[in-house]
Amino acid sequence: MQDHPMDSPELGSFGTGINAVIVGATGGIGMALAHHLDRSDAVSNLFRLSRSGRRSEHIKDLWLQMDFENEETIAKAAAAVEEVAGELHLVIVATGILHDGDRVQPEKTWRSLTGSAMETAFRINAIGPALVAKHFLPLLAKDRKSAFAVLSARVGSIEDNRLGGWYAYRASKAALNMLIKTLSIELARSFPNALCVGLHPGTVDTALSAPFQKGVAQETLFSPAQSARYLLSVLDRLTPDNSGHLYAWDGSRVPP
């Protein structure tokens, strides 16, 4: 790894002329990932997808609108990306929800469970990324390394669950991890140079973690730029043999 968290990471294993997509480019980590890729000479086209669909005139800075609650927007974004880039080499889904006002709050007890909050968590954390996979996996390059990565979370690990709580978030991330594994098996059949993985970014200083940072030691709270650089370095080191699993920011494998 390089010395400074703000340095752009190496992406050497992907070669040059990389066509990259960040889904959720308005989020804390998504924005930082896009920022690193934007500064990399190896990246030719960078597509930033988000619900709000901001645009800019920068040639490498193409914004497309997409909302997980409407599959048609995902299909349209994929078609627009394919028209400009042809094939893709790096797709990172950086969306997710842990809390959203009264609609979703991490549950401390089963007494707080509501069907609507669980539905929302599953729709955004598991079903949304699966629909992105449906429309974007077919665009991955066949003859060189390519990667489809989704930001998941260590709390989605069943084996690692020692504290309990956060039912909807944990369960939706566990479902996401299963979807990633299943997608990776099908992907390997026709895209032998591609990998499909989950990534745990560490605890990162974003709007998602803000209400829950009280007990987090300062040295273990990453800035979005720092986490994004670690995650891109992990993707650079992974090979298709690593497909189907969840990897933490330091490259270690998180148990299922």
Ligand SMILES: NC(=O)c1ccc[n+]([C@@H]2O[C@H](COP(=O)([O-])OP(=O)(O)OC[C@H]3O[C@@H](n4cnc5c(N)ncnc54)[C@H](OP(=O)(O)O)[C@@H]3O)[C@@H](O)[C@H]2O)c1
């Ligand atoms: N931060 C952490 O400590 C931490 C730890 C472990 C795992 N993670 C995971 O890392 C990922 C990114 O988290 P973050 O901290 O960067 O969160 P964040 O800053 O809150 O960003 C969340 C992103 O998800 C998007 N999103 C939410 N609902 C959506 C929908 N219906 N359709 C499309 N996009 C939607 C948001 O778009 P809008 O801007 O349009 O709302 C935003 O881009 C999440 O999967 C999270 O679970 C984070």
